Amino acid sequence: MNAASQSPSADRIYDVAVVGTGPSGLVAALALGTVGASVVTLGPLPNNAVSNAVDTRSAALLASSVDLLKTLKVWDRLRSEAAPLKAIRIVDASRSLLRAPDIEFKASELGLEAFGYNIPNTALISALYARACEVLPSVVAANVEAIAIDRSRAVLNLSDGARIAARLVVGADGRRSVCRKSAGINITERRYDQAAIASSFRHAVPHRGVSTELYKENGSVTTVPLPDAYASSLILVGARSEIGTLMQLDPERFEEELGARLGGLLGSISSLGPRVEFPVAGLSADTLAANRTALVGEAAHILPPIGAQGLNLGFRDTAALADCVAAALRRNGDPGADDVLASYRRTRQLDIMSRTLGVDLLSRSLLSPFLPVQAARGLISHGLKALSPLRRMVMRLGLTPPSELPTLMRPGAG
Numbered sequence: 001m002n003a004a005s006q007s008p009s010a011d012r013i014y015d016v017a018v019v020g021t022g023p024s025g026l027v028a029a030l031a032l033g034t035v036g037a038s039v040v041t042l043g044p045l046p047n048n049a050v051s052n053a054v055d056t057r058s059a060a061l062l063a064s065s066v067d068l069l070k071t072l073k074v075w076d077r078l079r080s081e082a083a084p085l086k087a088i089r090i091v092d093a094s095r096s097l098l099r100a101p102d103i104e105f106k107a108s109e110l111g112l113e114a115f116g117y118n119i120p121n122t123a124l125i126s127a128l129y130a131r132a133c134e135v136l137p138s139v140v141a142a143n144v145e146a147i148a149i150d151r152s153r154a155v156l157n158l159s160d161g162a163r164i165a166a167r168l169v170v171g172a173d174g175r176r177s178v179c180r181k182s183a184g185i186n187i188t189e190r191r192y193d194q195a196a197i198a199s200s201f202r203h204a205v206p207h208r209g210v211s212t213e214l215y216k217e218n219g220s221v222t223t224v225p226l227p228d229a230y231a232s233s234l235i236l237v238g239a240r241s242e243i244g245t246l247m248q249l250d251p252e253r254f255e256e257e258l259g260a261r262l263g264g265l266l267g268s269i270s271s272l273g274p275r276v277e278f279p280v281a282g283l284s285a286d287t288l289a290a291n292r293t294a295l296v297g298e299a300a301h302i303l304p305p306i307g308a309q310g311l312n313l314g315f316r317d318t319a320a321l322a323d324c325v326a327a328a329l330r331r332n333g334d335p336g337a338d339d340v341l342a343s344y345r346r347t348r349q350l351d352i353m354s355r356t357l358g359v360d361l362l363s364r365s366l367l368s369p370f371l372p373v374q375a376a377r378g379l380i381s382h383g384l385k386a387l388s389p390l391r392r393m394v395m396r397l398g399l400t401p402p403s404e405l406p407t408l409m410r411p412g413a414g
Contacts, residue, residue, distance in 0.1 A: 014040045015335050016325065017156055017166035019144050019179050021046055023059065023121075024297030024314035025172030026128035030072045031318045031408055032170070033136050035326035037335060040138040040164055042156065043173070046125045057198045057276060058233040059124055060085060060211070060224050062116040064409045065315045071413045073135075077127040083225040084114035086209030093216045093263065104210070114209070116312075118224045118233065140164075144173070147182035147293075154182075154292045154336070168292055168336035170321065171299040172314075175283055183293035190282030194219070195243035196305055197236045199275045200226065201258065204267030207232055212265060218242070221261050222305070232266070234258070235305050237280055247277050280304050284356055288348055289341035294321055301352055309355050319406035320347045326407075350403050 018029040021043030029041040061069070069075040089104045107115045133139050143159040147169060156164045171179025180187070206229040214221045219238035226232055236246070236258070246254060251272045259269040283302035285295050297314030324344045325335045333340065407413060 012165070013153055014038045014138075014164070014166040015329070016040070016168045016170055017042060017154065017164055018170040018172060019043060019156070020170075020172030020174065020297070020299070021125075021129065022172065022174065022297070023124055023128060023311060024318060025170070026125070026132050027068065027072065027315055028170050028172050028296050028318040028321065029132055029136055029139075030074070030128070031068070031322040032325055034072060034408065035322045036329055037325055039136050040140060040166065041132055041136055042140050042142060042144050042158065042164070044143060045141045046129050057121045058118050058200070058224060058226065059121055059311050060116060060118045061315075062312045063112070063114075064405055065312050066117055067411050067413065068315055068319055068409045071408045072131065074127050074131050077130070078119055078123060081123040081227060082117035082119050083227045084209050085116050085118060085211050085225065086114050087211070088115065089210050089212045091212065091214040091265075093214050093261075118211070118226065120226070120233075144178055147179065149182065149291050149293070166336075167334055168294065168325065168340075171293055171295045172297050172318075174298045175302055177295065177299035179293050180285060180295055180299050183291040185290055185293070185295065186286045188284045188286060190284075192280045192282070192304065193240060194237055194280035194304075195240045195277055196238075196280050197234070197243055197246060197275050197277055199234045199236075200231060200273035201234055201255070201269050202228075202231050202271040203269055204230070205265070206230055207266065212262075214262065214265070216261070221258070223262070223266065231271075236261070237305065240279075243277060247275060282356070284352075288317075288345045288352070292336035292341075294341060294344055296321060301356060303356060313352065313355055316351060316406065316409065317348060319408045320344065322408055323347070323406050347403070347406075 015037040016032050016039045018025050018032070018039060018041045021041065025041070025043060029039050033039045066075060069078065085107070087104050087106045089102065091102050107113065140158065140162070142162065144156050145159055146157045148155045153165050153167055154169045156166070156169070158164065169179050171177045171183070173179055207223070207225040208229070209225050211224045212222065219236070219242070222235040223232040238246070246257060249257065254275070255269040255272050262269070281302060282304060283298070285300045288295055288300055296317035298310070300317060301313065303310045303313070321344050324340050324347065327343070328335045328337065328340045
């Protein structure tokens, strides 16, 4: 019987209940199962698991995230869907008097074949969900409506009337997290008065494995290679009013707008995929773990769509939490105990803080109209373009966290 249809025992107390069936939640469940925890996974069936609904969004996964998927025995299912990211090109297309020079970061400068791989969301979630149904004891297709937490356990009330008990709740349920609210964790939000459009398109010039980030006043266009050399995914950021206008355009007119913004970098544009609009915002949980609850992914932090940091940061959350839970289980401890949650907070603090501040500063600097900020940005860009040691250092900082990689993300861990 498919695990998604199984009902967990009403009198069983699981080590961990993972709430959320997006990429971070499914990876968290698999990682915790890998280290020996008894895991129940709770959340709605992913759309693509039960239908042929089209989703043109994609996930740019860095090398450590790919290594995690290999450890979890998921990567082989995704290999044919993954496009290598061989280079990242940054283009200042603003009308600034102090335009920064174009920069291209090449994986080959670090002796790598690719910085990582871009994978369609539908393929990623389908592969993760299928693996979870194969190897986890219980995957329940129901929403969590409320959670009651006491000194020894958490009891989760589901939309189908069932109740599940666990010693640790992993909140992977996004920006409106029920888990976060139940644990009494507050958030700090950052607003940018921007929105974004995610889509995909075909183009006349091959991408050659190069992801392009093109910045103009008040917005950006990012193209990320897909496995087809003549197709890329798209993230277009702009003022909310501008994005609203672009969403109203018919596909042909939008293709013209996109082609103009890209300035011919990929030739003529065609075969636009469905467009999805989402707000550009930042969010940080005031603490990463409390009251038998650990937050991962967008329940813990949301970053603007710059530099492929968001989902990769969430994957590092899941692997770090797996290390903390594994240590507790080895000593027959309680995976939801205060000392385990404190260890998780300490382990993730520097990585999350540095990425959150870095992406926020970069986002604001790229959009700033002030000449001193533009001058500083241009000076840094000239240095990166001219000095290969500096460029390699920046690339390494972008690829690896400031602290040691969690066990499951180390090459060869699987």
